[in-house]
Amino acid sequence: MIALEKVSKWYGKFQVLNDCSTEINKGEVVVVCGPSGSGKSTLIKCVNGLETFQQGEIFVNGTSVGQARTNLSKLRSQVGMVFQHFELFPHLSIIDNLTIAQIKVLKRSKQEAIEKGMQLLERVGLSNQSAKFPSQLSGGQQQRVAIARALAMDPIVMLFDEPTSALDPEMVNEVLDVMVELAAEGMTMMVVTHEMGFARKVANRVVFMDRGSIIEDTTKNEFFGTPRSKRAQQFLSKILSY
Amino acid sequence: MGDFDFDVIRRSLPYLFKGMEYTLGLTFTAMIGGIFFGTLLALARLSAIAPLSLVASGYVNLMRSIPLVLVIFWFYFLVPLVGQWITGAPQPLPIGAEKTALVSFTLFEIAFYCEIIRAGIQSIPQGQIGAAKAVGFTYFQQMRYVILPQAFQNMIPILLSQTIVLFQDTSLVYVISVTDFLGAAAKVAQRDSRLVEMYSFVAVIYFVMSFALSRLVRRLQTNIRIAG
Numbered sequence: 400m401i402a403l404e405k406v407s408k409w410y411g412k413f414q415v416l417n418d419c420s421t422e423i424n425k426g427e428v429v430v431v432c433g434p435s436g437s438g439k440s441t442l443i444k445c446v447n448g449l450e451t452f453q454q455g456e457i458f459v460n461g462t463s464v465g466q467a468r469t470n471l472s473k474l475r476s477q478v479g480m481v482f483q484h485f486e487l488f489p490h491l492s493i494i495d496n497l498t499i500a501q502i503k504v505l506k507r508s509k510q511e512a513i514e515k516g517m518q519l520l521e522r523v524g525l526s527n528q529s530a531k532f533p534s535q536l537s538g539g540q541q542q543r544v545a546i547a548r549a550l551a552m553d554p555i556v557m558l559f560d561e562p563t564s565a566l567d568p569e570m571v572n573e574v575l576d577v578m579v580e581l582a583a584e585g586m587t588m589m590v591v592t593h594e595m596g597f598a599r600k601v602a603n604r605v606v607f608m609d610r611g612s613i614i615e616d617t618t619k620n621e622f623f624g625t626p627r628s629k630r631a632q633q634f635l636s637k638i639l640s641y
Numbered sequence: 642m643g644d645f646d647f648d649v650i651r652r653s654l655p656y657l658f659k660g661m662e663y664t665l666g667l668t669f670t671a672m673i674g675g676i677f678f679g680t681l682l683a684l685a686r687l688s689a690i691a692p693l694s695l696v697a698s699g700y701v702n703l704m705r706s707i708p709l710v711l712v713i714f715w716f717y718f719l720v721p722l723v724g725q726w727i728t729g730a731p732q733p734l735p736i737g738a739e740k741t742a743l744v745s746f747t748l749f750e751i752a753f754y755c756e757i758i759r760a761g762i763q764s765i766p767q768g769q770i771g772a773a774k775a776v777g778f779t780y781f782q783q784m785r786y787v788i789l790p791q792a793f794q795n796m797i798p799i800l801l802s803q804t805i806v807l808f809q810d811t812s813l814v815y816v817i818s819v820t821d822f823l824g825a826a827a828k829v830a831q832r833d834s835r836l837v838e839m840y841s842f843v844a845v846i847y848f849v850m851s852f853a854l855s856r857l858v859r860r861l862q863t864n865i866r867i868a869g
Contacts, residue, residue, distance in 0.1 A: 449771050476777025486772035490790050499786055500776035552776060 400425045400556055400587050406455035415441050417611040428588045430598040433608035439591045443560050447478045476504045479549030483561040485541040487533035493544055494529040497551045519547035523577050539570030546577055556587040563594055607631045650842050653829040660825030668808045674747035679754030686759055704752030710813055716745040717817045742814045750807055757799050761792035798862045805851050
């Protein structure tokens, strides 16, 4: 479904991504973790072309992301993305947030879009909030709407860029619950997160990054059992000790 | 005080009213044209296509560096000559004072509205652009449905402030003898030798209208701050 082949990126002389290669198969949930500044967010943003890269190739469902003649908007309409800071459209009501891209990009009728939108709001438990505006919702609610907005496009894969990092602790679970459910339904997911509990529960594989490189790319059990690299061991001991 | 005759105002009201109509028409046209083309120019300035942004910023810098009166004169006197040169007509092609005023004000205001709108677009966080891209919007859809609506919401007070300046600036059309509100009052003042009365009246009217509009701006500013 997604294949990254030796992806490298530089900001000036500073290399943020170094020969990153991995693969995400249909129905797989892959968690990308690592210390801050390790390039995980940059990497996931390369997958739908929100960030450019200078070397290597990324294929999404067979389409090369880096090529100039690729229709990026079309590709992005098939790839759902959830951001750290939600990024709902603040000038639109919740239901309009869910319908606008369906109507303008997928050319669905307004009624069809609203039906789909309400269905998804129901699913994330927010159908009674459809007329409100994003600023009237809590962070956790906004993030659930953001997930619903991405799902409204019927994506073939979902990208999550630290979906719970900006949330108050008591709201983390309501978002993770939605994501776990999504994984259980067989959605292909690439998730950048520090939530190791989530990784343990639903990940098929864990990719560990440090300083722009992918250091480990193993099954979940192997990663939480005995990570091979010292760096990953350190990371885990710090993050799991509490 | 006995020498003053304020009744001259009442007597010339219909004529003054016509002048005001022209003033408001010019203000409104230059504002609409300025905002519409200013938006396009702002997008050009922010464009990644280097020649496009270069031409746009060149235009903005040029217009902002010359006095408005000069733009009006330039249009009034030079464009007919250019027209003659292009068409090979035996005589300069006059475009008329009122058209000159409309075109030159619009061209001038485009540059100023452009800068306001550019700042408004740049004030929208990068994350919004990312989100707009991520749902599959093309560049123009990103602008049309996500960036510009938010930018304009924030910009309304500043755009209106610029319009107040524009409203006052329209009085400059007197240099090409167009009869706007001030022009009409000036003509009556000269004819009846009632300079003090007429110019005081004009000042009061300009003040009342500009002040009312700026109060509206103040109110909108507070409202937007509360909503944000």
